[in-house]
Amino acid sequence: xxxxxxxxxxxxxxxxxxxxxxxxxxxxxxxxxxxxxxxxxxxxxxxxxxxxxxxxxxxxxxxxxxxxxxxxxxxxxxxxxxxxxxxxxxxxxxxxxxxxxxxxxxxxxxxxxxxxxxxxxxxxxxxxxxxxxxxxxxxxxxxxxxxxxxxxxxxxxxxxxxxxxxxxxxxxxxxxxxxxxxxxxxxxxxxxxxxxxxxxxxxxxxxxxxxxxxxxxxxxxxxxxxxxxxxxxxxxxxxxxxxxxxxxxxxxxxxxxxxxxxxxxxxxx
Amino acid sequence: xxxxxxxxxxxxxxxxxxxxxxxxxxxxxxxxxxxxxxxxxxxxxxxxxxxxxxxxxxxxxxxxxxxxxxxxxxxxxxxxxxxxxxxxxxxxxxxxxxxxxxxxxxxxxxxxxxxxxxxxxxxxxxxxxxxxxxxxxxxxxxxxxxxxxxxxxxxxxxxxxxxxxxxxxxxxxxxxxxxxxxxxxxxxxxxxxxxxxxxxxxxxxxxxxxxxxxxxxxxxxxxxxxxxxxxxxxxxxxxxxxxxxxxxxxxxxxxxxxxxxxxxxxxxxxxxxxxxxxx
Numbered sequence: 001x002x003x004x005x006x007x008x009x010x011x012x013x014x015x016x017x018x019x020x021x022x023x024x025x026x027x028x029x030x031x032x033x034x035x036x037x038x039x040x041x042x043x044x045x046x047x048x049x050x051x052x053x054x055x056x057x058x059x060x061x062x063x064x065x066x067x068x069x070x071x072x073x074x075x076x077x078x079x080x081x082x083x084x085x086x087x088x089x090x091x092x093x094x095x096x097x098x099x100x101x102x103x104x105x106x107x108x109x110x111x112x113x114x115x116x117x118x119x120x121x122x123x124x125x126x127x128x129x130x131x132x133x134x135x136x137x138x139x140x141x142x143x144x145x146x147x148x149x150x151x152x153x154x155x156x157x158x159x160x161x162x163x164x165x166x167x168x169x170x171x172x173x174x175x176x177x178x179x180x181x182x183x184x185x186x187x188x189x190x191x192x193x194x195x196x197x198x199x200x201x202x203x204x205x206x207x208x209x210x211x212x213x214x215x216x217x218x219x220x221x222x223x224x225x226x227x228x229x230x231x232x233x234x235x236x237x238x239x240x241x242x243x244x245x246x247x248x249x250x251x252x253x254x255x256x257x258x259x260x261x262x263x264x265x266x267x268x269x
Numbered sequence: 270x271x272x273x274x275x276x277x278x279x280x281x282x283x284x285x286x287x288x289x290x291x292x293x294x295x296x297x298x299x300x301x302x303x304x305x306x307x308x309x310x311x312x313x314x315x316x317x318x319x320x321x322x323x324x325x326x327x328x329x330x331x332x333x334x335x336x337x338x339x340x341x342x343x344x345x346x347x348x349x350x351x352x353x354x355x356x357x358x359x360x361x362x363x364x365x366x367x368x369x370x371x372x373x374x375x376x377x378x379x380x381x382x383x384x385x386x387x388x389x390x391x392x393x394x395x396x397x398x399x400x401x402x403x404x405x406x407x408x409x410x411x412x413x414x415x416x417x418x419x420x421x422x423x424x425x426x427x428x429x430x431x432x433x434x435x436x437x438x439x440x441x442x443x444x445x446x447x448x449x450x451x452x453x454x455x456x457x458x459x460x461x462x463x464x465x466x467x468x469x470x471x472x473x474x475x476x477x478x479x480x481x482x483x484x485x486x487x488x489x490x491x492x493x494x495x496x497x498x499x500x501x502x503x504x505x506x507x508x509x510x511x512x513x514x515x516x517x518x519x520x521x522x523x524x525x526x527x528x529x530x531x532x533x534x535x536x537x538x539x540x541x542x543x544x545x546x547x548x
Binding site: 026108114119120123203207221231233 | 324388398502508514528
């Protein structure tokens with residue numbers, strides 16, 4: 001293809017072509033190089049995966065699994081967001097003693113692997129919706145708290161003081177200074193935490209050995225040695241994960257435009 | 270004493286401050302200890318017995334956890350499990366780092382980036398925990414499954430760091446080295462390897478805690494002969510909450526120590542190259 005042809009396609013067209021060629025290459029390698037030389041126990045042909053996806057879509061099992069996993073992830077995320085924000089506000093705005101007591105707890109939870117909670121919660125609450133949501137929330141809240149706290153701690157105190165001198169109350173300080181200032185950090189936190197929430201939800205479903213959700217489908221297909229089922233579920237999980245990443249980036253860009261009036265999201269300190 | 274007399278008053282004050290612990294710092298430590306003691310006392314009081322808020326079958330009493338932890342440490346069993354976990358983690362790192370470097374080099378070429386870029390982006394979006402099912406089908410219930418999962422996960426961290434490091438290379442330095450007659454391996458050794466060290470440090474800071482978490486996850490899902498996750502799984506399945514909680518506490522402590530050590534190392538490195546980032 002000569003340079004003139006590239007110009008005809010334009011940047012968007014060239015990018016689409018790139019993705020099509022790249023995906024085509026991936027599928028070709030998978031179908032003609034990987035499948036003939038590996039055991040069908042763990043690698044399924046793309047055509048078989050496609051058929052399995054069609055079957056899972058038509059019988060509704062895929063939608064049910066996606067719905068379960070997304071609801072666990074979103075409820076856990078919402079709880080984690082709330083808890084994280086409350087903790088960040090308590091640490092950042094209350095007396096320094098509160099921060100000194102709570103901050104090590106937040107850092108400790110952030111550092112620890114959350115999947116270790118799964119066996120204990122399984123014994124305590126069983127394998128239902130509740131314990132799965134708890135693990136997701138335990139993963140989300142430290143991320144939100146740490147990013148929000150970063151924002152709270154970099155608020156320009158001169159601006160707050162000026163607003164207070166002009167008679168502004170805490171409602172004004174929060175609405176005019178604090179929320180716009182920490183929104184950038186919160187967007188970053190959401191961009192990091194939301195895709196993680198989906199991964200954690202799938203992981204907990206796998207550890208609980210359930211039959212519901214994307215993790216449940218993966219468990220069932222592994223037990224049945226159904227490679228097409230495992231790969232089809234993984235493809236579905238990847239699509240959801242990618243859509244989630246794209247969605248958080250779109251929301252992030254829109255929020256930045258709303259608060260900062262630019263696409264770069266530069267903070268007006 | 271003589272030293273204090275001959276040096277400036279400011280320097281003497283700094284030296285004195287270094288040796289006299291800050292009273293506020295002591296207060297913080299004492300308050301934290303008291304806060305932890307209060308929480309543990311409440312836990313101890315409301316755990317077990319009739320109508321207890323915290324069921325003893327799930328969360329053992331702090332005194333029993335401490336006793337189990339002491340027992341596990343004394344008989345050395347927990348250190349053997351830690352060794353197995355860390356060995357699998359190290360093997361996964363050894364496998365993933367060269368693979369990530371090779372992939373980063375491949376995607377540095379125009380054709381490589383054009384073709385492989387979208388594939389890597391798609392593979393990065395795969396929920397990594399789900400891959401354990403594929404690896405179970407591939408390698409069965411063995412340590413290989415753990416290593417494969419951890420290696421696949423951390424590979425992307427190193428890949429993106431290597432790629433960033435290679436993109437940030439100063440092309441003027443590369444051209445100068447070429448003009449002085451340096452060969453490709455010489456440029457690699459003399460400049461590239463040293464220039465990407467900060468990226469490797471950052472990647473390692475992220476990758477090792479992540480690898481530890483995924484290794485424990487893999488051990489919980491695929492319990493093999495030994496490992497911290499395996500131990501936790503065994504105790505919870507046998508409904509032994511004391512030792513199970515003791516292993517859980519140990520895992521959290523190990524994760525915090527790993528994170529703190531890596532943070533200290535990264536901060537030291539940043540300071541040594543003049544960035545001066547402190548934790």
